[in-house]
Amino acid sequence: xxxxxxxxxxxxxxxxxxxxxxxxxxxxxxxxxxxxxxxxxxxxxxxxxxxxxxxxxxxxxxxxxxxxxxxxxxxxxxxxxxxxxxxxxxxxxxxxxxxxxxxxxxxxxxxxxxxxxxxxxxxxxxxxxxxxxxxxxxxxxxxxxxxxxxxxxxxxxxxxxxxxxxxxxxxxxxxxxxxxxxxxxxxxxxxxxxxxxxxxxxxxxxxxxxxxxxxxxxxxxxxxxxxxxxxxxxxxxxxxxxxxxxxxxxxxxxxxxxxxxxxxxxxxxxxxxxxxxxxxxxxxxxxxxxxxxxxxxxxxxxxxxxxxxxxxxxxx
Numbered sequence: 521x522x523x524x525x526x527x528x529x530x531x532x533x534x535x536x537x538x539x540x541x542x543x544x545x546x547x548x549x550x551x552x553x554x555x556x557x558x559x560x561x562x563x564x565x566x567x568x569x570x571x572x573x574x575x576x577x578x579x580x581x582x583x584x585x586x587x588x589x590x591x592x593x594x595x596x597x598x599x600x601x602x603x604x605x606x607x608x609x610x611x612x613x614x615x616x617x618x619x620x621x622x623x624x625x626x627x628x629x630x631x632x633x634x635x636x637x638x639x640x641x642x643x644x645x646x647x648x649x650x651x652x653x654x655x656x657x658x659x660x661x662x663x664x665x666x667x668x669x670x671x672x673x674x675x676x677x678x679x680x681x682x683x684x685x686x687x688x689x690x691x692x693x694x695x696x697x698x699x700x701x702x703x704x705x706x707x708x709x710x711x712x713x714x715x716x717x718x719x720x721x722x723x724x725x726x727x728x729x730x731x732x733x734x735x736x737x738x739x740x741x742x743x744x745x746x747x748x749x750x751x752x753x754x755x756x757x758x759x760x761x762x763x764x765x766x767x768x769x770x771x772x773x774x775x776x777x778x779x780x781x782x783x784x785x786x787x788x789x790x791x792x793x794x795x796x797x798x799x800x801x802x803x804x805x806x807x808x809x810x811x812x813x814x815x816x817x818x819x820x821x822x823x824x825x826x827x828x829x830x831x832x833x834x835x836x
Contacts, residue, residue, distance in 0.1 A: 709750030
């Protein structure tokens, strides 16, 4: 069997979903003309009575957008970026796939990557920052092991992962989108939701206001939104933030963050108290020293669990 045919056969389960979605979107008659198959054949594809043709699979593949939206204004000159991966027990295959679909656009000459395996998430983040600060990078991007990232294909994000968001948002390249924000926005997090059917938006307004939570679920905001805290599942932080933290800690602020011996990691993400997450604690400390946290309401990630939880949070 030719290599191309073998590859398409192995990928057919994923592509079949995209083909069926296209048929349902444009109707059997239009799909018949698009795929060059009879209406009866296309109807059988949609009903699961027969497998779509390789020609239809190739047409769907050709329709998937490039990894980075053409209208994404990102200047990579002078922006040294490191992806930081706190891994709890294992790395989700879907997180891996969508992360590297983003990462491959730029490659190792543009972006570095550091992984840390720890069972306590705040310690993993502290160690990752400790390592990252030993490099010359200016920007650090946390990617948690349960995030599903938009990676340039609305068909994939809304098809396989059932994000159910508008095409423009679903087509974003997550890394490119984060890096498109101006340098004065030192902390920018993505929008994602709790891993249950009524999961709240993982940000301060999503937790404190039912009305704001509903707006975030419905996608009523656009662009950046100032927040007291944002979930760290996908977050961009400039290295200068930690320099400011170090100054504050040296002056006696945040004593719970101070390390006990030389060359040990600083507790930037240590919980302020029992029951408070490391994301809330970090952002509240940043606010105390005058650094604003922003939520990118257009950069929507899915939260991997029993399903891919997103704004609609429906199980399937």
